[in-house]
Amino acid sequence: MAAPKRTLYISPPDGGWGWMIVAGCFLVTICTRAVTRCISIFFVEFQTYFAQDYAQTAWIHSIVDCVTMLCGLGFALCYSPAIAMVGKYFNKRRALAYGIATSGSGIGTFILAPVVQLLIEQFSWRGALLILGGFVLNLCVCGALMRPITLKEDHKNLPKQDSVSKTPKENLPSLSLCSPLLKECTQSCLCCSLQQEYHFLLIADFVVFATSILFMAYGCSPLFVYLVPYALSVGVSHQQAAFLMSILGVINIVGNVTFGWLTDRRCLKNSRYVCYLFAVGLDGLCYLFLPMLQSFPLLVPFSCTFGYFDGAYVTLIPVVTAEVVGTTSLSSALGVVYFLHAVPYLVSPPIAGWLVDTTGSYTAAFLLCGFSMIFSSILLSFARLLKKMKTSQVQSLDEDxxxxxxxxxxxxxxxxxxxxxxxxxxxxxxxxxxxxxx
Structure with missing residues (x-):
């Protein structure tokens, strides 16, 4: 099979085949993130068939989410390269391209949730998983769309040919005497480059922000696992419970787009940090009211509110990260921020399930998630307040x-x-x- 032909571009084309890359990434997000969210619809089926408690059953969803965020296996092998490829093809229109590509998560959840419930009713959970697996095989088609591209800057960043390979054989013994020194120099250069790239880890503001991310991620994950089981426990039908997930998905897209547009306005452009705190805090507040909502008409506005502000703060995470560390270190800092989501995603659903098993109610699990997100918002608020007080104190000393x-x-x-x-x-x-x- 002939190797694909690589075209040399001076800069990203911002179009052309790039739109096919966006379409492929859009389908990838549907087949990964949206399908992952729909696993919660199988929760009750798994629990009934295998006769396991909430804590044990929750590990299914937790492991999928954790491994995807850690980028080691599974969906991460498709999700991460697709996201990176969009950035290769777009520069000026990068925000628009990413907005279209990542919207597959919410749109996919809106479409797949009722379809999956219908498949379970018609073909049982085994047949539904088989059909869903066949749909996920479309990732192979997405991979075929990922045409390689070579930019001019890639040639500048290519490492030069190793001088050792050009060294005659008779000079190898003398070169081997210097190998320990070369190895030491290489290690020191590597340490310096790593220190320069990840210097933001020592910034106090970033440490506080990273800590708040842990509490925020702990709170946001269990809802996508337990919303359907909770709705069924209060007497909502299976189709209506699946429809709640659909509402959550589509309103999430609305929150992504509208909140991003609003915070780009001149009146709110300098208050994005506060808007992020506001969105996280309101999602936590929604959790606190959830145990009192025990009917479908009451759960619909909850899904709308939580879905909107969930999409809102997800949109602002890169913006707040850039404000904390600056644009130079944004790429590395975002990698660390998204990596920090993995551990809370792994442990929070089983902990919430253990609380449900122990107390016989969802109240304790939802309250813990709500207070976790509110604490995340309060922690960043105090850090912001202390920073402003310190700045004003320095200015007053300067004036005096x-x-x-x-x-x-x-x-x-x-x-x-x-x-x-x-x-x-x-x-x-x-x-x-x-x-x-x-």
Whole structure:
């Protein structure tokens, strides 16, 4: 089979075959993220058939989500390259391309949730999984669309040919004597590059933000596992419970688009950090009211509200990360932020299931998730407040020092050069005045 022909581009084409890449990534997000969310519809079926409690059954969804975010196996082998390929083909229209590509998650959830429930009723959970697996095989088609592209900058970043390979054989013994020194230099260069790339890990603001991400991720994950079982437990029919997941998915897309558009407006552009806190806090507040909502008409507005603000803060995560670490380290910082989602995604559904098994109610599980998200918002709020207080304190010290004093970054106060020159000029002028004494 002939190797695919690579076309050299000076810059990303921002179109052309790139739109096929976007279409492929759109389908990838449906086959991965949307299908993962629909696993919660199988929850009751798995629990009944295998006669397991909530905590044991929840591991199915947790492991899928965790491995996908950790990028080691499974869906991650399709999801991560597809997302990266969109960035290869687009530069000026990158935001639009990513918006279209990632919207497959919400749209897929809206479509698949009632379809999966219908498949379970018609063919049982085994037949439904078989049909769903056949649908997921479309990932092979998506992979066929991922045509390789070579940019001019890729040639600049290619490593030069190893000088050792060009060395004659008779010089290899002398070169081997220097190999320990070369190895030490290589390791030191690697450590320096890693330190430069991940220096933001030592920034206090990023540490606080990363800690808040852990609590936020813990709170947001269990709902996609337990919304359908909770709805069934309060007397909602299977079709209506699946429809709640559909509402959650489509309103999530609305939150992505509208909240992103609103925070781009001039009046809110400087308040994106506050908008992020607001969205996370409101999702936590929705959790606190969920145990009191025990009918389908009451669960519909909950799904709308939670889905909207869930899409809202997901849109603002890259923006807030850029505000904390700057645009230079944004790529590496986002990698760390999304990596931090993995552990809460793994442990939160089983913990919530254990609480349901222990208490016989969903109340404790939902309250813990709600307080976790509210704590995430409060933690960032206090960090923001302390930073503003510290900045205002430094400014007040600078004003109290007077115009001839400057506050240096290390906190020491030094006289300005202009002030010293003014003082010398004053001494020269007054030294010749009779009767003047210093």
């Amino acid at each position: 020092a007077g115009p001839k004093l400057q506050l240096w970054p290390n906190g020491t106060v030094a006289y300005s050069v202009a002030g010293e020159l003014d003082h010398k000029d004053e001494d020269i002028m007054t030294s010749g005045v009779p009767g003047y004494h210093t």
